[in-house]
Amino acid sequence: MxxxxxxxxxxxxxxxxxxxxxxxxxxxxxxxxxxxxxxxxxxxxxxxxxxxxxxxxxxxxxxxxxxxxxxxxxxxxxxxxxxxxxxxxxxxxxxxxxIPAISHMGPDILTRMQSPLWEPGAGVYSLLPLIWGTVVTTLIATAIAAPFGVAGALFIGEIAPRSVRDIIKPAVEVLAGIPSIVYGFIGFTVLNPYLTKTLRLPGQGSLFLAGVVIGFMALPTVVSVGEDAIASVPESMKSGSLALGTTDWQTMKSVTLPTALSGLSAAILLGVGRAIGETMAATVILGKIPAFPDPLYDVFGNTITLTATIASQYGSAAGRPLHESALFAAGVVLFVTVMCLSIASQYIEARMQRKLGGNE
Known part of the structure; x- marks a missing residue:
């Protein structure tokens, strides 16, 4: 064959x-x-x-x-x-x-400070008080989420025993999945009466309370991403530091945290992005007042944020094209801000990877 x-x-x-x-x-x-x-x-x-x-x-x-x-x-x-x-x-x-709202208001949509600031009936839409409310609540939230988040990430990644870590890490991820309306409802029904009674606030809700609640909402994100950044630090660097006679705390302070700084910064930026984009908690806690606090730096005053404005007014804006367009303009500000934060966090994380890889 x-x-x-x-x-x-x-x-x-x-x-x-x-x-x-x-x-x-x-x-x-x-x-x-x-x-x-x-x-x-x-x-x-x-x-x-x-x-x-x-x-x-x-x-x-x-x-x-x-x-x-x-x-x-x-x-x-x-x-x-x-x-x-x-x-x-x-x-x-x-x-x-x-575009219609921006064309109608011109630069005043971002710069107008005199009353009326937001009056749909008169065709006046100024995003400045909304931006101010968003900035203040975000700063308060960051002041809570950043230090506590880094401390929590350091505890989970470096201090806690493995048995404790196996419990805390999933619990933190579960906290990140709790709906924001739950946080807002708890803040309004539990924390708001306490602050109103203790500090004798003139009305319900405040920027301070909204920032605190949003800060605790962003905390799981910062802890989770920050722990991943700390875990990515090469074990050889920490072992080498300990071999030179340093204590565990000195190693964490002088080796782990500086090496993971870029990743921790990215974690904080992601938490800030979560705080800026938070809607339901701010809508539940804050009043529907599109005005500046008096005085401007009064964190216990009341105003409204960009997200809360969109959530609370999209129904009443139906059939009113200029009002709808103003809400879209608020969405543009949010979109651009969060996108810039996201790009910055990605850049910082990539820089950390290059640094740990010895390419910098």
């Missing part, structure tokens, strides 16, 4: 692989066409969105069974492009919707 030449066998295998690859590409192409058609149908308010989405699901399910590798690449590509695309669409949408 004559043997089949090896070259013929390899070419046959290559042909089968090429056919499989082409089949996978064809299935992926059909799926992408269905998805693009569904998106176009949604934008044009056409009735073909759900049928095309169903077609995409069917095609991807068939591809997963018959051409799994190519289908997996297609799905990961779709997920990545969708993430970037959705972010871009959100950005464009809120900016476009905010």
């Amino acid at each position: 004559s043997e089949v030449p090896e070259t013929n066998q390899s070419s046959g295998v290559t042909g089968v692989l090429d056919n499989a690859t082409r089949g996978g590409v064809a299935v992926s192409a059909v799926g992408l066409v269905c998805l693009a058609g569904a998106f176009a149908s949604f934008l044009l308010s056409m009735p073909y969105t759900f049928p095309l989405l169903f077609g995409f699901v069917v095609v991807m399910a068939y591809g997963w069974v018959t051409r799994q590798a190519e289908t997996a690449r297609t799905l990961t590509f779709v997920a990545t492009v969708s993430t970037v695309g959705i972010l871009g669409l959100i950005t464009v949408y809120i900016v476009v919707e905010s």
